[in-house]
Amino acid sequence: MLNDLIIGMAGSGGDGIVSAGESLISALAQDGYYAILTKSFGSQIRGGESSCRLRVASTPVLNPGGTLTVAVVLNWEDFLRFGGELPVGPGTVVIYEQKTKVAPDAIPLAVKPAIVRAVPMAELAMKSAGTLQAKNNVVLGLLAGWFGLARQSILEGLRKKFAKKGAEILQGNERAYAAGLDYADKNPLEGDWHFNPPQAGVGKRLITDGNELCASAALFAGCKFFGGYPITPATEIMQHLQRDIWKHGGSLLQAEDEIAGIAAVVGASFAGRKAMTATSGPGLSLKSEVMGLASLAELPLVCVNVQRGGPSTGLPTKSEQADLFAAAFSAHGDTVRPILAPISVEDMFGITVEAFNIAEQYQTPVIVLSDQEIAQRKDIVDPVDRSRFKLVERLEPTAAEMVDYTRFRLTESGISPLSHPGMKGGSYLAAGIEHNEHGDPCSSGEMHEQMNNKRLNKLNPLKQRRDLFLLEGDPTAEVGVISWGSIAGVALEAVRTARAQGLSVKLLIPKLLYPVAEEVYQDFFKSLRRCLVVEQSHQGQLHRIIRMWVNTPAEFTSLAKSGANPITPDDVLRRISAMTRATASA
Amino acid sequence: MITSTTDCGCESTLVAPAPLTTKDFRSDLKPIWCPGCGDYGVVTALYRALVAIGRPSHEIAFISGIGCSSRIPGYTTAYGFNTVHGRALPVAQGIKMANPDLLVLVAGGDGDGFSIGGGHVPHAIRRNLDLTYIVMDNHIYGLTKGQLSPTTPRGAKTSSSTYGSMEDPVNPLLYVLSYGAGFVAQGVPADMDGLAKMIEEAIRYPGFAFVNVQSPCITFGDPDDQLKIQKTKMRKLAAEGHDPSNWLRAMELAQDYGKELYTGVFYRNPNPPPTYDSQIRERQATLRPKVAAAG
Ligand SMILES: Cc1ncc(C[n+]2csc(CCOP(=O)(O)OP(=O)(O)O)c2C)c(N)n1
Ligand code: SF4
Numbered sequence: 102m103l104n105d106l107i108i109g110m111a112g113s114g115g116d117g118i119v120s121a122g123e124s125l126i127s128a129l130a131q132d133g134y135y136a137i138l139t140k141s142f143g144s145q146i147r148g149g150e151s152s153c154r155l156r157v158a159s160t161p162v163l164n165p166g167g168t169l170t171v172a173v174v175l176n177w178e179d180f181l182r183f184g185g186e187l188p189v190g191p192g193t194v195v196i197y198e199q200k201t202k203v204a205p206d207a208i209p210l211a212v213k214p215a216i217v218r219a220v221p222m223a224e225l226a227m228k229s230a231g232t233l234q235a236k237n238n239v240v241l242g243l244l245a246g247w248f249g250l251a252r253q254s255i256l257e258g259l260r261k262k263f264a265k266k267g268a269e270i271l272q273g274n275e276r277a278y279a280a281g282l283d284y285a286d287k288n289p290l291e292g293d294w295h296f297n298p299p300q301a302g303v304g305k306r307l308i309t310d311g312n313e314l315c316a317s318a319a320l321f322a323g324c325k326f327f328g329g330y331p332i333t334p335a336t337e338i339m340q341h342l343q344r345d346i347w348k349h350g351g352s353l354l355q356a357e358d359e360i361a362g363i364a365a366v367v368g369a370s371f372a373g374r375k376a377m378t379a380t381s382g383p384g385l386s387l388k389s390e391v392m393g394l395a396s397l398a399e400l401p402l403v404c405v406n407v408q409r410g411g412p413s414t415g416l417p418t419k420s421e422q423a424d425l426f427a428a429a430f431s432a433h434g435d436t437v438r439p440i441l442a443p444i445s446v447e448d449m450f451g452i453t454v455e456a457f458n459i460a461e462q463y464q465t466p467v468i469v470l471s472d473q474e475i476a477q478r479k480d481i482v483d484p485v486d487r488s489r490f491k492l493v494e495r496l497e498p499t500a501a502e503m504v505d506y507t508r509f510r511l512t513e514s515g516i517s518p519l520s521h522p523g524m525k526g527g528s529y530l531a532a533g534i535e536h537n538e539h540g541d542p543c544s545s546g547e548m549h550e551q552m553n554n555k556r557l558n559k560l561n562p563l564k565q566r567r568d569l570f571l572l573e574g575d576p577t578a579e580v581g582v583i584s585w586g587s588i589a590g591v592a593l594e595a596v597r598t599a600r601a602q603g604l605s606v607k608l609l610i611p612k613l614l615y616p617v618a619e620e621v622y623q624d625f626f627k628s629l630r631r632c633l634v635v636e637q638s639h640q641g642q643l644h645r646i647i648r649m650w651v652n653t654p655a656e657f658t659s660l661a662k663s664g665a666n667p668i669t670p671d672d673v674l675r676r677i678s679a680m681t682r683a684t685a686s687a
Numbered sequence: 688m689i690t691s692t693t694d695c696g697c698e699s700t701l702v703a704p705a706p707l708t709t710k711d712f713r714s715d716l717k718p719i720w721c722p723g724c725g726d727y728g729v730v731t732a733l734y735r736a737l738v739a740i741g742r743p744s745h746e747i748a749f750i751s752g753i754g755c756s757s758r759i760p761g762y763t764t765a766y767g768f769n770t771v772h773g774r775a776l777p778v779a780q781g782i783k784m785a786n787p788d789l790l791v792l793v794a795g796g797d798g799d800g801f802s803i804g805g806g807h808v809p810h811a812i813r814r815n816l817d818l819t820y821i822v823m824d825n826h827i828y829g830l831t832k833g834q835l836s837p838t839t840p841r842g843a844k845t846s847s848s849t850y851g852s853m854e855d856p857v858n859p860l861l862y863v864l865s866y867g868a869g870f871v872a873q874g875v876p877a878d879m880d881g882l883a884k885m886i887e888e889a890i891r892y893p894g895f896a897f898v899n900v901q902s903p904c905i906t907f908g909d910p911d912d913q914l915k916i917q918k919t920k921m922r923k924l925a926a927e928g929h930d931p932s933n934w935l936r937a938m939e940l941a942q943d944y945g946k947e948l949y950t951g952v953f954y955r956n957p958n959p960p961p962t963y964d965s966q967i968r969e970r971q972a973t974l975r976p977k978v979a980a981a982g
Contacts, residue, residue, distance in 0.1 A: 326785050328777075348974045352784045352967045357810040361777035364770065368781025371768055372748065372789065376781070394771050522748040522766035522782070522789050530716075530761045532769035533753070541716055542761065542769075 103296045104158060106248060107166040109187040110240065111152035112175030117237035122153035123479070124241060124262065126308055128254035129157055130481045133303035137162045137446075138479040141186055142418055150179035152187060157250070159299045163445075164590035165478065167669025169193050171248070173240055175222070177201055177209055185667050189214055194290065196243060198222045216290055229280040230273035238274045242281015249295040252282070306483055311449040311475035314485070315405055316341035318453035319377055322492060324403075325351035326369035326376035328362040330384060333417045334473040335407040338379040359384035363391045363404065370400045371531055373521030375457055377403040382411040382424055385468075389431040392466045396436045396556065398531040399509070399519070401460035401467075401495060405453070408472040408586075410664035420473035421664025422586050423638035428468045429615045429646065435553050437560055439463070440615040442470040444571070444589040446480035451490065452612060455569070458493035463559055464519055470614065472637070474587040495519050503527050508540040511551060515559025564618040574600060574607030577628045580680045581654075582608045584635040585643055588668055592635045595673035604681050614643065617650040629654040630687070631680040635673055639663045656680075709734040712744055716761050725902030725914060726755060726823055728876020730762050733792075733821070735883035737763075740890055742790050749792045750779040752799035754830045756823035756902065759794050773803030776811045776820065783816045787964035790890065794821040798828050801857045802837040812866040812895050817962045819889045819896045822859060825904035826912065833907030840945060843909070860941035860953060863897045864934070869956035870896035871937065873949060876903075877917040881950055888952065893959050901948065917948060924951030932957040 108125075112118040119140050126138045136157040143149035156166040168190035174180040174197035180187065189195060192215050195208065199219040203209070208217060220243060226235040238259065245252045259278060263271040315338050319327070327342045329335075343353045351374070356362035362378050369376035380388065385406045395402050408424045410416025428440045439459050443452040452469060460467040498506060498518035503526030510517040520527025529540040535552060537543040563569075571589075574581075574596055584592035589610045596608040609625045611618070626632065632654045634644035641661035647653065660676055662668055712734045720726050737747070747765035751757035753772035760767030770778045779793045800808065800822045811820070827845060828834040834847035837857040844851050864871050870892035874882035882900065889896035903913045929936060929951070937954035940947075 326781065328781055347967075347970045350971055350975060352971070354780065354784060356777060357806060360774060361780075361807055361810070364774040364777035365781030365784065367770070368750070368768075368778035368783075369785035370781075371766075371778070372782040372785040374785040376785065390771055391774060398768075520766075523746060523786065525743070525745045528745050528764055528766050530767040530769060532761075532767075533771050534769060 102293060103170065103248070105156070105166070106158070106170045106296050107154065107156045107168070108171045108173065108244065109152065109154045109169040110173035110175070111150065111180040111183055111187060113179050114149050114151050116175045117234065118173075118175060119151050119153050121237035121240050122155050124255060124258050125155055125244065125250070126479055126481065128251035128258050130306050130308050131254040131258070132251045133299035133306070134159055134481065135161045135306075136481045137165050139165045139474065140477070141183060143182070150182050152179070152183045154187065157296070159297055162480070163594045164587070164670065165474070167667070167671050171196065171244070172214070173244075174198065174201070175236070177203060181209065186665070188667070191215060194218070194294065196220055199224070218288070218290075220284065225280045225284060226277050229276040232273065235274050235277035238277040239281040242278045242283070243285050246282040246285025247290050247294055304483070306481050308479050308481055309446060310477055310479050311443065311446045311471050312337035312407070312477065313341055314446060314449040315379070315453045315471065316345070318450040319403070319457070320345060320349055321487060321490070322454045322457035323375045324377050324457065325349065325374040326353070326366060327378065328354040328356050328365035328369070328376070329378045329380060330356055330359045330362050332381045332384050334409055334476050335379045335381045335384070335405065337476070338405060359387040360391060363388040363402070366402050367391055367395050367400055370395070370402050371398070371521065373523070375401070375461065377405065379405040379407065381407045381409050382415065382427070383413065385424060385427055386431065392438065393432045393434060393436060394533045395466040396432065396438060397533055397535070399464040399556065400531070401464050403453070403456045403460050403467050403469065405469040405471055407476040408470060416664055418473065419665040420587060421638060422470070422472055422588065422636050423640070423642060423664065424470060425614060425638070425642040425646065428470055435557065437557055437616050438466050438468055439560060439563055439613065440468045440470055441569070441612055442586045442614055443475055444586065444610055444612065446475055446478065447482040447485070448612070449475060450485045454490045454492070458491075459563065461495040462493045462516070463563070464495065464516060465560065470586065472587050498524070498527055507538050509536060509538045509552065509555070511538060511555055515555040560616055563613060564616055564620065566613060567621060569611070569613035570618070570621050571610040571612070572607070572625070575605045576607065578605045578607040579628060579630040579684050580604070580606045580677060581625060581629045581632040582606065582635060582673065582677065583611070583632065583643070583647070584608070585611055585614060586636070588635055588637050591668055591670050592673055594670040595677060598670060598674055599677045604677060606677050606681070615646070617646060619651050622647060622651040626651070626654050630684050631656040631658070633658050633660055633676050633680060635660045635668060637662060637664055637668060707738050707741060707743070709738055712737045712763050712765070714762055714764050718762050719758070720755060721906045723905035723914070724755065725825065725876045725900070725904070726759065728879060728882065728914070729821065729823055729900050729902055730759055732874070732876065732879055732882040732886055733759070733763070736886035736890060739883075739887045740790070746788070747790045747792065748779070748782050749794070750775045750782065751793065752795040752804060754796035754799050754828070755904070756794065756796040756825070756829070757799060765792070773799055774807070775799065776804060776807040779818055780811060780814065780816050783818055783964055784967060787968060791816075791818040792821070792890070793818055794823065796829065796836070797822055797824040797826065797838040797859065798836045801859055801862065805837065805857070808863065809866045812863060812868045814963045815869070815894045815960065816964050817893055817895070819886070819898070821886065821898045821900060823900050823902035824859060825902050825908050826856070827904050827907045829904045829907060845907070856945060858941065858944045859899050860944050861938065864938055864941055864954060868897050868954070869894040869959050870952070871954045872897070872952045873899045873901065875901045875917045875921055875948065875950055877914045878921060878950055881923070885952065892955065894956070894962050920948040921950050922947060924949050924953065931955045
């Protein structure tokens with residue numbers, strides 16, 4: 102019996118491999134499993150090679166996983182192009198298209214897999230459905246048959262999917278699926294490859310991705326304006342919002358560029374509305390000047406940056422965590438903008454709500470660093486319990502405070518009541534130029550110091566928000582791991598496995614990346630002799646940022662890889678074991 | 688969570704409680720423009736226009752970029768926003784989209800509007816939100832002390848063109864007319880009555896309205912381009928018998944930008960198309976009840 106199954110499939114664009122992955126995850130959701138589906142494409146808009154990975158379990162899945170349990174190869178050239186994204190190991194079952202004319206003992210892989218099966222997929226599709234397009238349903242049949250996955254739900258899904266296409270096409274695809282099942286039944290795999298049935302009596306789960314949850318969270322948080330410009334992999338946030346935001350009394354602008362997008366957001370916020378933009382690397386660079394304006398004018402806004410490989414156009418369709426420096430430091434002047442990062446698809450909802458809350462409470466731009474993986478992979482998640490979230494509204498001046506309204510009054514908290522056009526008595530001049538308490542332009546050094554104090558110190562309470570940090574493991578461990586963003590799920594699995602193996606280790610996952618919460622790290626470091634920071638960037642940006650602010654343990658190392666180079670739980674586990682050995686022998 | 692569309696906090700947009708005077712629109716902030724700068728005349732004309740319009744200042748949002756001219760919102764009692772260089776129009780559009788009940792004014796220099804911000808102008812025009820954009824066109828960068836601006840004439844010697852400019856200037860009037868602006872006018876501070884009236888008309892126009900003010904820079908500008916000389920050079924379009932509904936004729940007259948100093952309304956669309964903000968309201972109204980019904 103398998104408890105954890107990772108399927109990787111690759112083919113050329115027309116093979117419908119991604120669509121097979123989607124059908125499979127829908128069926129698995131129906132049956133009460135948890136799963137993660139990631140898709141990966143060549144950089145062509147259409148056609149070209151495509152692949153997907155699907156990891157399924159009966160408990161929540163933390164990450165897309167490492168080595169494949171099952172590799173499905175429609176043609177070898179395309180499969181190999183994905184390299185480390187679809188790793189085959191000695192325990193993998195490899196299923197490939199017989200038509201590729203590669204002998205089972207001559208497959209082009211460095212390792213010898215557990216089982217290798219050449220299947221006449223194209224032939225089965227032609228015979229059953231009369232079209233090669235049904236190949237992907239043959240594959241679904243093979244998977245359902247050999248691994249006992251969602252047999253009935255896949256069939257129902259296919260019926261739904263093809264219902265509109267007419268009886269002939271529907272029946273053809275049904276026959277292709279049946280042909281795959283039949284082939285699997287007649288040619289069983291050696292050993293027990295059947296997957297654990299799901300827990301009984303589970304509630305309705307949904308299949309969603311980070312971009313979609315971001316949009317629904319924004320509407321839930323009360324976002325009334327979106328301004329932005331299309332860019333992969335952030336565009337879907339705008340696409341979801343443009344459908345629904347009007348229904349909530351809001352509006353949306355697809356602007357002429359990213360600068361105009363965030364400028365309009367600043368305008369909407371000045372007008373008293375909760376407002377956001379969403380972008381990816383190149384767009385984040387363009388937005389930095391206007392974000393500085395929002396910092397100085399103390400106007401709330403949320404900027405979601407879905408990280409992709411960079412710099413410049415970089416790897417637009419691949420995940421990376423290399424925009425942390427840009428998010429933290431791309432503003433000129435003495436500026437701190439809070440940065441939040443979700444650790445999973447599900448987490449994107451709460452993080453987006455939190456971003457609006459922090460923006461409104463502290464009158465500041467907030468950057469959410471999502472990443473391509475969280476944004477675009479499909480997860481089966483439990484429905485979001487919205488009652489868990491409180492919404493924060495900005496502090497408005499009282500009638501008394503509007504008698505001689507002082508927009509930037511120096512208060513103890515650093516937060517001053519914020520009026521908006523339409524409020525009688527609340528008129529003031531917002532500006533990018535330094536101001537006095539009334540908002541009048543002012544270039545005195547003393548006032549500049551006071552205003553910098555105000556703008557920076559008002560954010561200090563954030564550093565005490567321990568709920569924005571996940572802590573797991575043995576509190577007295579001498580070995581520790583830190584990770585963030587989508588990679589945190591990998592570190593989490595590695596730490597759990599290590600602990601199950603009896604190793605003493607603990608894990609810290611910051612969701613608040615900036616300002617750096619020194620005390621939280623210091624407390625974490627107290628028991629540590631060795632600590633590893635795991636992240637998806639070449640320089641190891643969080644590793645470096647922590648060192649700027651906090652005294653780190655004697656051995657403070659980094660496991661960092663550029664985007665599109667998977668970091669697997671095994672990679673992390675090996676480093677934890679090595680650190681444990683070193684600590685024991687020291 | 689659902690709020691009504693008219694929750695801007697405005698008391699009344701139709702009935703002004705007591706007649707307003709220019710004092711109601713002049714702030715306590717003392718302008719720091721050079722004595723003799725054309726921008727003084729622009730703000731005075733604006734006060735007059737706002738008195739005529741009669742909306743209380745707290746219902747007005749006045750947005751600018753960066754430059755000498757962009758200081759203008761601070762000299763009014765409106766909600767002012769002195770944004771960053773070149774981005775006044777997109778900020779203003781965000782404000783108007785977020786709260787269409789507000790009267791939204793935008794102002795800045797020729798550099799702000801037609802150089803760094805030039806890419807935003809066509810989009811503001813084609814989107815057609817109901818806003819009024821006043822450019823104080825002095826053919827020079829004032830704030831940064833006299834460099835070439837996008838409207839500096841070819842050959843002009845400035846602090847960044849010792850040997851003379853080698854570029855043709857942008858023609859702001861043709862620029863906005865060709866993108867389809869519904870209201871296009873040009874004024875001079877030397878003709879205060881005309882300028883005030885023109886700004887008032889621009890505000891009343893339901894859609895994107897553009898006023899180019901030939902507002903001389905006394906410190907770095909061409910000595911032949913100052914207020915006194917404007918008085919002798921200006922030619923009122925009305926006196927020339929121009930019909931402002933004639934777009935082709937307006938395009939023809941606009942070609943003389945830089946040669947003739949025409950003042951008045953070049954073009955006013957006799958059949959203004961629906962504004963973007965009115966379409967926002969409509970869309971919100973048609974889609975909203977469905978959510979309410981669904982709870
Ligand atoms: C991004 C950016 N680039 C450059 C500047 C410097 N700068 C400020 S105003 C200005 C030009 C001013 O000319 P104009 O817009 O015509 O206004 P004027 O001062 O003449 O009224 C420049 C270049 C800036 N503030 N921001
Ligand atoms: S420098 Fe020119 S534009 Fe600026 S205030 Fe002085 S006269 Fe006016």
